[in-house]
Amino acid sequence: MATEHRTAHIKTFGCQMNVYDSERMAEVLAEAGYRLSDSADNADLVLLNTCHIREKASDKVYSEVGRVRAEAMERNARPPMVAVAGCVAQAEGGEMIRRAPGVNLVVGPQSYHRLPQLLQEMDAQAARGKRPHVVDTEFPADDKFDHLPTARSVRGPTAFVTVQEGCDKFCTFCVVPYTRGAEVSRPAQAILDEVRQLVDKGVVDVTLLGQNVNAYHGEHAGGPLSLAGLADRLAEIPGLKRIRYTTSHPRDMADDLIVAHRDNPKLMPFLHLPVQSGSDRLLAAMNRKHTAASYLALVERLRAARPDLALSGDFIVGFPGETDADFEATLELVRAADYAQAYSFKYSPARNACRRDGRPGAGGRQGRAPGAVAGPAVRPAGALQRRLPRAHVRTAAGATWPPRRAVHRPFAIHAVRSRHGTGRQARRYDTGAHRRRRSAQS
């Protein structure tokens, strides 16, 4: 069925990776003949690109689906087709359609390049008199980036570029390895081509994205290329002024990346480096595989290489078994790290349910019950995190980056919120797909 006059509205929840994915899905839909609309009113297709970071994330998506349909009915309009993409789609799969028949399409983050075929399948079902219900949450062996439109749309001087997806770390509170699959890095040449094209269209500032971006291990000119090497290649592009990346894991902060912060003038002096806790006992329970001391030692090395580095971090408050001493250790680390910005997240029991063995994680051990700490502890944590940016901005006021030449506009340093992923029940995630994807990589 022709789609020339159809309109689509995309609503994005969550992190920069989802913003990037929504932009790419918009490009796919435009190629398929859809006009993008800023409003869901009168849209033929409403696409919800979802995030699983929040507790009850799926409940919120179901209520959004109901709201979209109710608003259409209030206007006496035909309810739009509703597509759910992103991490909730991957986590819930076909269950979404059983719970909310108003959902017509469920598409996982690794399948959105197949949107035109999936929409055609919906049309075919509608032509047979059926209410369309299509699900695609596979981890296809083909690389979705090879099938996305090559022309990127640009909305100003900044742009996101995904360079890496997935995660092999399996922190016990995080769903990303299950919804985004194993770590995969895009070939450097594809990234360089994409950034050159963005710069030709006026972009001067790119943020390289990945769930574990500093684990980037691409290839270029027949050899391996790290994130530092990629940043160096990107810095050679005339017209590109600033390079950022997010989100990083402390264990993947390689020596060459620390050196790049010293030597690459286009690499911005900002780093989001989540720590999650200052308690070694809880870090072990979270499967973080670093300690508070190793994290602070890393921060020291980074600051030795780049004294004006603005650091931001995430930490979880109320992790199961957390004691007052654990919480105090976290506050102590936050002070010692001298963050420019820090984000505290109240632990939710659902987050911890994604252990590979399917059992609740650290709950039930000594210490407070899950969530019991959250009310009292979030307040001092919040007060501390609110003080940090004010202190940092005072020190950064008036600076411009890169410092060696004038930039097109004054640039005030800012921290970017970018933590990703929380859990649901492990048994619902396709760990088999994760393993298949990883072995396809090797």
Ligand code: SF4
């Ligand atoms: S928190 Fe980050 S490193 Fe840990 S599993 Fe999630 S994406 Fe991976």
